[in-house]
Amino acid sequence: MSAPTLEIRNLTKTFPIRTAFGGKAGAVTAVDDVSLRVAAGAVYGLAGESGSGKSTIARMVMGLTRPDSGDILIDGQSIIGVKSHAHRGRVQMVFQNPGASLNPRRTVGQSIRVALDAHGKPAARVGDLLDMVQLPRHFADRYPHELSGGQKQRVAIARALAVEPRLLVLDEPTSALDVSVQAKVIELLEDLGRDLGLTYLFISHDLSLMRNFTAEVGVLYRGRIVETGPTARVFADPQHDYTRLLLASVPVISDEEAALRPDIPLINGELPTAEELLALRQAERKSE
Ligand SMILES: Nc1ncnc2c1ncn2[C@@H]1O[C@H](COP(=O)(O)OP(=O)(O)O)[C@@H](O)[C@H]1O
Ligand SMILES: [Mg+2]
Numbered sequence: 001m002s003a004p005t006l007e008i009r010n011l012t013k014t015f016p017i018r019t020a021f022g023g024k025a026g027a028v029t030a031v032d033d034v035s036l037r038v039a040a041g042a043v044y045g046l047a048g049e050s051g052s053g054k055s056t057i058a059r060m061v062m063g064l065t066r067p068d069s070g071d072i073l074i075d076g077q078s079i080i081g082v083k084s085h086a087h088r089g090r091v092q093m094v095f096q097n098p099g100a101s102l103n104p105r106r107t108v109g110q111s112i113r114v115a116l117d118a119h120g121k122p123a124a125r126v127g128d129l130l131d132m133v134q135l136p137r138h139f140a141d142r143y144p145h146e147l148s149g150g151q152k153q154r155v156a157i158a159r160a161l162a163v164e165p166r167l168l169v170l171d172e173p174t175s176a177l178d179v180s181v182q183a184k185v186i187e188l189l190e191d192l193g194r195d196l197g198l199t200y201l202f203i204s205h206d207l208s209l210m211r212n213f214t215a216e217v218g219v220l221y222r223g224r225i226v227e228t229g230p231t232a233r234v235f236a237d238p239q240h241d242y243t244r245l246l247l248a249s250v251p252v253i254s255d256e257e258a259a260l261r262p263d264i265p266l267i268n269g270e271l272p273t274a275e276e277l278l279a280l281r282q283a284e285r286k287s288e
Contacts, residue, residue, distance in 0.1 A: 002076075004038055004039050004076075005039065005041075005042075006073070007037045007071075008037075008070070008072055009072075009073070010071070011031055011035070012029070012032055012068050013053075015028050031057055031067070031223045032053075032224045033224065035225070038199055038200075038201060040199055042199060043193065043199075043200040044202065044214060044218070045204065045210035047218070052220040053223040054171065054172075054220060056223075058093060058171045058201070061079075061169050062169060063082070063088075066080070075166065088119075089164075090167060091167045092161070092165040092169070093168070093171060094153070097176050102156065102159075104145060107142060108130075108135075108141070112125075112162055127140070133155070133158045135154050135158070139151070139155075150184060153173060153174070154188065157173075157185075166199060167201065168199070168200050173185065175206070189202075202214055207235075211231065214231050215231060227242070227243045
């Protein structure tokens with residue numbers, strides 16, 4: 001069997017907490033002993049609320065942040081200590097905010113050409129790349145401010161594809177978009193993944209986006225993967241309270257799913273935060 005396209009082994013990253021005067025006031029463990037494998041051509045979903053460590057994992061996979069310990073392998077080769085640009089050709093990232101990731105003073109064509117140049121690919125591919133993300137070729141002459149959020153994200157995807165990567169790290173790629181636009185961008189990613197044989201690490205706080213798109217999910221809570229497995233199994237039979245909490249905010253699509261819906265106690269009519277829920281469960285266990 002060939003090596004998985006992405007393998008993460010016991011990855012840990014802490015950040016110092018600084019006081020207002022720049023002194024050290026302790027450390028926050030952003031990523032805590034995370035391991036996962038993504039087979040070639042597969043889509044792995046990493047879910048978890050804000051602050052759970054998703055972007056820190058993404059940055060380490062991109063070689064932008066160095067882990068404290070653990071290893072990251074791409075096609076079976078460790079990338080730790082390898083100069084970041086050396087593996088950029090194999091891994092590309094799409095960020096949450098397409099507005100901020102595109103240079104406002106460059107046309108769409110210029111932005112894509114910069115990526116092509118950096119990797120020695122012919123500039124003539126700009127038109128092909130726009131075709132691939134289903135934008136008209138004349139969009140090459142437009143500036144980011146002339147595009148909608150969904151169009152900007154398509155340009156960011158085209159730019160990422162310019163270097164013909166094997167693995168795309170998608171860090172909340174649709175979170176800034178309207179729901180209807182979200183669905184279209186996910187559809188595009190699915191088509192591209194199938195046509196180009198791409199492998200995806202798809203990161204989102206929203207589990208509902210993972211239902212059809214991902215084959216496997218990992219649920220991150222405070223830097224740790226608390227549950228992982230085939231997406232269908234995790235949706236049908238979540239094992240961890242925190243997964244149930246995340247699923248409680250996913251719209252149900254059938255009566256069967258409604259019956260499986262976990263029983264989450266409301267606090268003042270609202271879903272509890274993960275912290276409140278875990279405290280509640282602990283209190284329940286003590287009183288048993
Ligand atoms: N550069 C940094 N310096 C200090 N703390 C950081 C830094 N980056 C992330 N963190 C902290 O690490 C934790 C995880 O952050 P992040 O990976 O951005 O989570 P997510 O993407 O899931 O919202 C948070 O507590 C965050 O404040
Ligand atoms: Mg993030």
